Amino acid sequence: MSLIQAYGNAAEAMISYVDNHTTDLAGSVMPVPVKNYTDPEIFERELDLIFKRLPLLAALTIEMPKPGDFKTLSMVGKPVLLTRGKDGVARAFLNVCTHRGNKLAMEKTGNCSRFSCAYHAWTYSNDGRLLGIAERAKFGEVDTSTLNLTALPCQEVAGLIFVTLTPGVEMDMPAFLGGMLEDLEGQKFKDWYYVGSKEIEGANWKIAYDGYLEGYHFSAAHPKTIAPRSYTNIMHFDIFGPHMRVGYPTFSIGKLKDLPREEWGQHENDGYDFVRTLFPNVSIFVAPELTQIAQLLPGPTAAENRTVLHYLAKVAPVNEEEEARLQSFSQFIRDVVNEEDYMLGLKVQEGLASGALDHVVFGRNERGNQVFHKWVDYYLRNDPTAPRPNP
Structure with a gap:
């Protein structure tokens, strides 16, 4: 099935959901223990078994497109x-000198x-090899091939650069x-223009x-921004293992009925929107004016996260x-x-920490959230x- 056909089916x-006043429903409601959001031991297991074992988005190709480009960042401590060699290959290393453990590259971005x-x-090439030891004759004999930078698994696909934070993991x-x-x-993100990033x-x-996975909150939380454009509490889920493409119909979706059915898949942002989520921590909203790619990084405590919001435009400004x-x-x-989602999230955290509840409940209409939490539980089993999980 082509993408256009898949979008048309969505x-x-x-x-149908709009016409029949329903939505894409899970089989039943699903309770989730409050401790899953607050317990430090569960949080540490999530870091060890999810964030340090699974591929994480580290950069966009358009952030470092040329040989010699590099980027530094902190991910889960x-x-x-990240470097791009003269061969054009993106690589990842722990940003640590193998002599005494000093942070090696200090700038956030650059080219060298x-x-x-x-x-x-001590000097290293951008492919991680140790090139030189200062005053080598006085230092003593060492096998420099054992003192290269510590490489991290790294792959670049679809204009995105992914890294696994544990060396040697397949x-x-x-x-x-x-x-x-x-x-x-x-x-085709590799062909877009990088506008920049912001952190919250x-x-x-x-x-x-959780907030990226449902539109149940649109009318209450976004009365002046999203609610005037999109239906509240109507979503469609295309599920690919732990990843999802979530469809949100806009108030103009009815006009598709006047078009040939084979054209319906060509109307993203003109009748419906998609939010694409990549487990465990990426949300992508593609829009004609500006696309946002959110990169959630947990910590430093169970009650906190840092989110990097990347912004892209299809065409560079003239x-x-x-x-x-x-x-x-x-x-x-x-x-x-920040103000309509993350500030509410902090209030939710405060409420859960109060001890008022022992679990929260995701409704049948919150199918995406249910799928997400099932996959978190799956990886924490470490079996x-x-x-x-069955979607």
Whole structure:
């Protein structure tokens, strides 16, 4: 099935939901223990078994497109250095000098072929090889091949660069993404323009992520931004293992009935919107004006997360006025997410920490949330023989 056919099928389902005043429903309601959002021991297991074992989005191809480009970032307490070699390959390393453990690259971004440690001037190529030891004759004999930077599994697909934070873990992005990979490749993100990024802070990472998975809250939480455009509490879920493409019909979806059925899949952002989620921590909203890719990073405690919001435009601005417009719009979207979603999330965290509840309940209409929490539980079991969750 082509992407256009799949989108058309989703549009057909959403039209039916609107006409029949229903939505894509799970089989039953689902309780989730409050401790899953607050318990430090559960949080540490999530870090160890999910965030340090599964592929995580680390960068967009358009952030570092040229040989020599690099980016540094902190992910779940790990200092990461991403580089692009002269062969064009993206690589990832722990950003740590192998001499005495100093942070190696200090700048957030740049372009260079080698890195020199600010402590003792040990020098590394951007493919991780140790090139030189300062005053080698005095240092003593060492096998430099054992002192290269610590490599992390890294793969670049669909204009996105993924990293696994544990060295040596097997990484297979096509297998991990499954059917979602075709969708991502269809976006052609590697050809877009990178507007920039902004950071916000919020509650437990799952509280924040829950908000990206349902439109039940639109009318109450977004009365002036999303609710005037989109139906509240009507969603459609295309599920690819732990990843999802969530469809949200807009008030203009009825006009699709006047078009040939084979054209319905060509009307994303013109009758319906999609939010694409990549487990465990990425949400992508593609829009004509500006696309947002949210990268949720848990911690440093169970009650906190840091979210990096990346903004992309399909076409690069041709002048300063257009650039200023893109920057202003990205700030507006950031403020909506922060003030209308993440601030509420902090109130939810406060309520859960009060002890008033021992569990929360996800309704049949919150199918995406149910799928997400089932997959969290699956990975925390750490049992390869356990059955995968049934969507």
